[in-house]
Amino acid sequence: MTVATIEAQPPTIAKSERGFFSLMAPGARKAFFYLLVIAVGFLVAFPVLWLTLTSLRPASGMFYVHRGTEFTLENFVEVFANKTVIKAYVNSAIIATLATVLSLGITVTSGYMLSRFRGPIASGWFSIIYVFRCVPYISWVLPLYIVTQNLGVYDTYLGLLLPHIAVHICFFSWLMKGFFDGIDPSMEYAALIDGCSRWGAFVRVALPSAIPGLAALSVLCWLWTWNEFLFALLLTSHNTPVLTVVMAQFVHELGIEWNLMSATAVMALGPALLITFFGQKYIITGLKI
Secondary structure (H helix, E strand, O other): OOOOOOOOOOOOOOHHHOOHHHHOOHHHHHHHHHHHHHHHHHHHHHHHHHHHHHHOOOHHHOOOOOOOOOOOOHHHHHHHOOHHHHHHHHHHHHHHHHHHHHHHHHHHHHHHHHHHOOOHHHHHHHHHHHHHHHOOHHHHHHHHHHHHHHHOOOOOHHHHHHHHHHHHHHHHHHHHHHHHHOOOOHHHHHHHHOOOOHHHHHHHHHHHHOHHHHHHHHHHHHHHHHHOOHHHHHHOOOOOOOHHHHHHOOEEOOEEOHHHHHHHHHHHHHHHHHHHHHHHHHHHHHHOO
16 A cells, blocks of 8 residues: 655745735735826826927026016917918928828728738739838938939929828838738628629728728828928928928027927927827727727
8 A cells, every 4th residue: 555645836826926016015006007107197298298388488588487487479479470380381281181191092902902812913012012111211211302303393292292102101001901901801702792893892891891990090191291300301492391391490500499499399289189189099999900
């Protein structure tokens, strides 16, 4: 008769109980989480708050605040009276809107092809997009400058729209492919069986299902174009100034006009915040597809 010996095993500790948070009481964890959220929110909001305060202060009170410092709207009055700034504001809105509309028209079909089609054409298009995505963004500038000069579209809407559309196609076709990959193609197959063409199945079935993704992509495209600086700096001049370049012109040999630059930046921040605020639910919904 043998006696089985059972060795005592050390108690296992759940993964959730390990680490730094295991040493904290539940109430302390909650307080730590709230403090972390407040700290991150402060880091995000502080630059915007400081920018707004700077735009409301006179030029003589940029670098110090004393008891008699007064806030003023003269900076905004001066900026609105500057025709170059207003022209740049309008140009930025037009270019961002046109680039978004035209880019979506191409990107949605590009993403659908990458998601649904197989063959040499789709593989070749996939390879082209992949190669251009591997190229650093800044290396596009000189070739695009030479091309716009040779085509005679330098410092025009077309000369600035084409580079933005090219970048959007390369970067956002992947997002559209992901949106269409998340849509069940069985309804499209049913439409094809019922006699619908491939284009009809795309327009009537796939495209309506991808509307949340399109809305998210349109917000991202618009914000990217609105905030873009490098293309606008090198591909435009006096005919089509944009807001990001005009803001940089407040830095000159006589100094930096912080008050006017801040007022212009607040003007540029307004539309971006509005579009982000009203489009955030579409962005969240679209990215969940």
